[in-house]
Amino acid sequence: MSQFNNLTAMSRLRSQALACCSALAIVGGAAPAFAQDSAAAGVSEPEAIVVTGIRSSLRSAAGIKKNSLAIVDAISSEDLGKFPDTNVAESLQRIPGVSIDRSNGEGRFVTVRGFGPAFNTVLVNGRTFASDNQGREFSFDLLAAELISGAEVYKSSQARLQDGGIGATLNIKTPRPLDLGGFKAVVSAKGQYERNSDKVTPQGFGLISDTFADGKFGLLASVSYQKRDAQTRYTQNRGYIPGTTVGTGANAITNVFAPRNQDVGQDDQSRERIGFTGTAQYRPNDQLTFTVDGLYNQFNVDSRVQALGSWFEPSSYTAAAIDSNRTVTSLTTNGNADLIQTSNNRYVKTYALGGNVEWKPNSQLTVKADVSWSRAKDSAGGRNYFTVIGIPSTYSFQQATGNGFPSTTGYTADLTNAALGRSHIALRQGNSEAERVLEYKLDTEWKSDGGALDAIRLGFVNTNRSKNSQSIATDPNTLCLYCGYNEPASAALLSKLTLRAPSGTGSVPTNILGYDADAYFKFLESPAQAAARDQARGLPAGTTAALLAATNGFAATVQPNSFAVSEKVFAGYLEADLKGNLGAMPWTVNLGARYVHTEITASGRQLALTDLLAVPNDPTIYQAVFANGGVPVSTAQRSSYDYFLPNINVKVNLTDKWIVRVSASRTLTRPQIRDLAPRTNFDVTRPASLDASGGNPNLRPYTANNFDVSLEWYPTSTTTLSVAGYYKSIDNFIVQTRSAENFTIANASGLPIGGGITGPTTATFNVRRPRNSENVSVRGVELNVTHTFDYLPAPLDGLGLSANATFVDSSAAFDVTRFDQSVAVEGLGNSYNLTGFYEKDGFAARVAYNRRGRFLEYLVTPGQGGDPVFRRPYSQVDVRVSYDIKKFAQVFAEGTNVTNAKNITTGRFNNQVLDYVDTGARYAAGVRLNF
Secondary structure, X not given: OXXXXXXXXXXXXXXXXXXXXXXXXXXXXXXXXXXXXXXXXOOOOOOOOOOOXXXXXXXXXXXXXXXXXXXXXXXXXXXXXXXXXXXXXXXXXXXXXXXXXXXXXXXXXXXEOOEOHHHEEEEEOOEEOOOOOOOOOOOHHHOXXXXXXXXXXXXXXXXXXXXXXXXXXXXXXXXXXXXXOOOEEXXXXXXXXXXXXXXXXXXEEEEEEEEEOOOOEEEEEEXXXXXXXXXXXXXXXXXXEEEEEEOOHHHOEEEEEEEXXXXXXXXXXXXXXXXXXXXXXXXXXXOEEXXXXXXXXXXXXXXXXXXXXXEOOHHHEEEEEEOOOOEEEEEEEEEEEEEEEEOOOEEEEEEXXXXXXEEOOOOOEEEEEEEEEEEEEEEOOOOEEEEEEEEEEEEXXXXXXXOOOOEEEOOOOOOOOHHHOEEEEEEEEOEEEEXXXXXEEEEEEEEOOOOOEEEEEEEEEEEEEEEEEXXXXXOHHHHOXXXXXXXXXXXXXXXXXXXXXXXXXXXXXXXXXXXXXXXXXXXXXXXXXXXXHHHXXXXXXXXXXXXXXXXXXXXXXXXXXXXXXXXEEEEEEEEEEEEEEEOOEEEEEXXXXXXXXXXXXXXXXXXXXXXXXXXXXXXEEEEEEXXXXXXXXXXXXXXXXXXXXXXXXXXXXXOOOEEEEEEXXXXXXXOOHHHHOOOEEEEEEEOOEEEEEEOOXXXXXXXXXXXXXXXXXXXXXXXXXXXXXXXXXXXXXXXXXXXXXXXXXXXXXXXXXXOOEEEOOEEEEEEEEEEEOOOEEEEEEEEEEEEEOOOOOXXXXXXXXXXXXXXXXXXXXXXXXXOOOOOOOOOOOOEEEEEEEEEEOOEEEEEEEEEEOOEEEEOOOOOOOOOOEEEOOEEEEEEEEEEEEEOOEEEEEEEEOOOOOOEEEEOOOOOOEEEEEEOOOEEEXXXXXXX
């Protein structure tokens, strides 16, 4: 049966590829006709002199791809400080097989060939770069695009490449003064308009480079400033609870998928990015080059989220309807309309410093020594918050229709009446992430002066990575102190607020109440509100005040789910290039192996759950109680592993324009750093869902056997047509799965058995942990065409296009009809890109269309319910127009997401809409000076 499934999958891939190939062949059909006509006329291809612009960028990228020993795709800057898009990630998505994930409308993470950001090694000038995330993901939104001169995506492995990327290895490059030669200066400035926030903000960039002492010494410096006042409008559901019962008594409906909640809100963000780079180079002679470079980046995101939340506790339903998939499509419930104030702040600083010496003692030998240090820190710990004031009400929910968002209507309470507010949850929260990377590299290359052996390379690398993740939040015994909507909130806190709902089909309230979160914290910590809690709950006077004093009130402190991981990697490689001729066809073989030794120390702190207490007048939540007064106990664990990673790349030039490549390799990807943390976090303590999550320090790396084949055609310097196929067989695949784990509780409240209470003193949590699993395979086809219509009569000779498509499939594709599936490849989906451009006589225009097909985002939702999360197909259109008013001066206008596409996630079934995110379109206009 498995063979039949694989054959079916491959057949489907072939049919998709053939369909797309046909389309590309029609588009590119003019190229072969042009080549044949030129050959027939005995005229060689004209070589236009192109020094800047889109064609120069295409020519450079094609040259990198054509001359590489491995399967590589690249993008190049159109000119110094002028990358194709305003964001590096958004440029990378134009490469076949590359997709991106966005944050507030900006590209942040990169997926290659269906493998998410943790599977891709990202280097900056060949060096490992520190990450500001809990895992290994590289945040591309930290770097302004103007700082980058190019990027290469290595899809097949070479021994000298840094290990860790089963998906790909991406190398981001910055300009070097001795490469530029002479004096260069660039200044650009623009104003950017955000449609959702209706605000205009400035952005600027400056770069200066020069060489001295007869070109022996060079200096380069650049600065970038970007400001955005953005607004994201959204609706959100934390998940559908599978197999649950809604309603009670005669109204009960069993075994349904029940929506957990519905929030509607807006996230107003001020995003400010400041970046500096500096490079100094000294080349006293042709044999020796010294390079020192540094980078500093600061990225601050100040966020304020205002929302209305509606909680759907299954036992509180008064009416419901379900569909054929047993998904609740509509409901009415008694509950509370939650007035929510929260935030999504980021405060990131990134530093990098490196030194490199390149020595060429003779024409055959090159030795490079490199040392680099980088540090990234996000200091958002304790600087975010989540607060709720509730208004008792009955309300209804209706599932989304078409591409719209779900509706919440029928609120029986006046959501603008400040006298109705009731105190509920409040906490300060956030993670502080800090990572340091210190790396030493030695690379040597010997080039022969003839014969079958063309080159030998030998090298060593030592990478030391240390990550510290601190969860800084309100004490768990305090955050729910006022849960239950028992005490009135001061009407003076509340004021009328009009929400900006997302555009689309759906109905939600927009006239509600808002408040200042800091004022709410002070109110809850006040003696008057503490006394009101004692009175409302029949507690002895002073009880609440004593609890607040014992836990430092709602102040944020370091929490037990903090962790630290130290990772040391020692690697050595040996590779050789062989070359020869097969008849009239030159061939090259790149053969090598890499040996890797990894040592890991993972440490953390652990809380011990002792009880779950009932919350008065609130049947939707339990109060968790922890041992040792809520003080966690430290724990640590060490592990190590060794791997041998061979590879071979074969390249055959069938003609001077046709190239075929075949590659085989073994690669690895280390477990996510956050997954190694030795901890268990008790995330949700609600009767309908006792949810926990934790790490697994015993995880082994993913290992993959990879096979690639590529056929490429280069009829002109700006025309490329290629097709590539790949197959990856991955062992030790790590998946996030939920399983039942029992915890002993005192049950001082006498909670009845049912839901998560499975015994008189037993609570059963649904615990989400990473675990090594079975083998999975991924296969795909990439199609790519780039072509300029230089041979058309003027003015049409300025036209050009770039199009590509990637079709992927897996042995572990998720089957929505199965409820026991524990393995699936996240992020796997087809992608399509089409860019049309025109460039002539100083005028340039580009329209770029990007589409990413539906894919599984999470096998197990990070929220509640434990079911999968899918992301619907997403298409975005970006445009750019520019005109050179002088040789050194250009004016331009840009539009991003001009069709205002929405990002939508769903549960197991397509009508289970979870997130509906409207980031809006944004437009910019500016001027660029180049000297």
